[in-house]
Amino acid sequence: MSAAKLLLVAGLLASGAHASPIQQRSPYAVKDSHFVPSKWRQAAPAPATQTIDLRIAVKQNAFDDLERHLYEVSDPDHSRYGQHLSEHDVKKLVQPSDDSLTLVHEWLADNGIDTTHLSYSAAKDWIKVSLPVHRIESLLDTKYSVYRHEDGSETVRTHEWSLPVHLHEHIDTIQPTNSFFRSKPKAISLEVNKFAGTYSNEVTYHQDPNVTAICTPRGVTPLCMRTLYETIDYIPQSAGKNKMALANYLGETNNRSDTYLFLEKFRPEAKEAAYTFQFDVINNGSTSQEVVQTNIDIEGDLDVETMLAMGWPTPLTAYAVGGSPPFIPSNGTTENTNEPYLDWLQHVLSQSDDVLPQVVSTSYDDEEQTVPVSYAKRVCEDLAQLGARGVSVFYSSGDSGVGGDGSCVTNNGSGAKRFIPEFPSTCPYVTSVGATMDFKPEVVAYHSSGYASGGGFSDIFPRPAYQDKAVKAYLKTIGSRDAEYFNASGRAYPDLSAQGSYFSTVWNGTDTLVSGTSASCPLIAAIIALVNDALIAGGKPTLGFLNPWLYKKGYRAFTDITSGSAVGCSEIGDGKGFPSAIGWDPVSGVGTPRFRDIIHKLGVHGTWNHTGGFS
DSSP states (O other), X not given: OOHHHHHHHHHHHHHOOXXXXXXXOOOEEEEEEOOOOTTEEEEEEXXXXXXXXXXXXXXXXXXXXXXXXXXXXHOTTSTTTTOOOOHHHHHHHHSOOHHHHHHHXXXXXXXXXXXGGOEEOTTSOEEEEEEEHHHHHHHTTOOOEEEEETTSOEEEEOSEEEEEGGGTTTEEEEESSSOOOOOXXXXXXXXXXXXXSOOOOOOOTTTOOOHHHHOOSSSBOHHHHHHHTTOTTOOOOOTTTOOEEEEEOTTOOOOHHHHHHHHHHHOGGGGGGGGTSEEEEESSOOOOOOOOSSSTXXXXXXXXXXXXXXXXXXXXXXXXXXXXXXXXXXXXXXXXXXXXXXXHHHHHHTSOTTTSOSEEEEOEEEEGGGSOHHHHHHHHHHHHHHHHTTOEEEEEOOSBTTSOTTOOBOSSSSOOBOOOOEETTTOTTSEEEEEEEOSSSOEEOBOTTSOBOOOEEEEEEEOXXXXXXXXXXXXXXXXXXXXXXXXXXXXXXOOEEEEOSSEEEEETTEEEEEOSHHHHHHHHHHHHHHHHHHHHHTTOOOOOSOHHHXXXXXXXXXXXXXXXXXXXXXXXXXXXXXXXXXXXXXXXXXXXXXXXXXXXXXXXXXOEXXXXXXO
């Protein structure tokens, strides 16, 4: 502990400090430490005057109760199935105790930070205060530095931070401190190809329902996906009540003119939606429609084009998430130091029940080992709030199989080889989406360029009960294969999968082919949005957190993917990672959706015909 902190504590004890009882004052001790990931190096001292939006996660009062409610309303065999909690219900469960808030406020006041300078999440379980680095260093008894990533980008972080001992049980985490989590868009991490071929004939379902007549492995179109996954003749009925959303980060946005060109070619009846979908701007996120020549907006265009082509006329919201406040470059820093991911999460959790979308697709993630355990657990608990409120939250499972070649090394300084799981896919309260390719049959997505559907086992979160049976069956099939490189008792992912190879996309006005689980994720989200449409029309609640249903009953309405392997980590074993298998596997999950079977399994009864669709 620093000399300044010792003097402060001694002075308070000697004076009796009228602001709070003497026994509430305590010396500082390390609250959290985290190894600096291998891809980052300390480069320089942090600029003392740089402002950071510090977020303090105050311990939630009754998360265990929230988790119980989440599993009850998500279990298809429970009497409360589908009885999602309201915004008010969730807020009551997660708001901190008065004692916790009082102690945190007193600590901040001791450091010259008045409550008038604070802002709060809807439940007051997160407190935000903007401070220069030198004041945060004093507040947390730490030292920040500029860290440089191997790709040249930089950020300001510290490897450990401290709190007064009496606050350790009242504060879960404080960020940005020791988290090196960078939620990266998946599409731009891959080779993006300009399309130079001819698309398959755009025949209608009525002319030829045969997938092989419609689908081609290079240039997958909405008609192909709608036919393959059986939504082609479903007529949405609940667009006024049903909603879907996607999230953009790191300057990515969704170009309306590209989307219009795409829909005009592949889903002409939906083309006007290119100009009617809504942006929800968070902390000055980008909605720029300027044409750029870099890789920016490849992810954004892929997401919006896929979701509108599949889910139209379901209303779509695109969250445009920026840093807070807007980043101003200074000595040694080239990118936003703040945490836009938390900005998005807190914004969505504050939305009223009538505004909240029923599905959200996010095609961004990072290595789990870049995230301190305290931070990962708290973010995951916040995601559970969305599930309890009836939101299906989808994350892409990653594009490097079990880990990028040359990077499959633990983050603890030992240098031990390890498969590298991805977060937030490892959070047990979200649904992780893997990728397939080809058609008769579909197989695990893999390209010689290094792209491979991601999957594996968390090193932070234990295996949830809902997937216990399925995962144990898989582990039995592979025996001791690569057992030393992963945590067999961890939360396993992905949960399901969909096409994710050579998607037809329009970007910068040009036909482009994009691959990745970043394609699979919005595709699945839009299909589940149509499932919700049918449920609402049938007078039933929407799916919400679908994993308990998926592993208990829903898997029977999915096509099992039994060919292919995760690959990645060429330096480990045979470099093939986890193989697919009969039943669930950590490459394709339970498989790919069959829309008709899904809604029948959910008790929505109707018939299809080639003239009127579903009724």
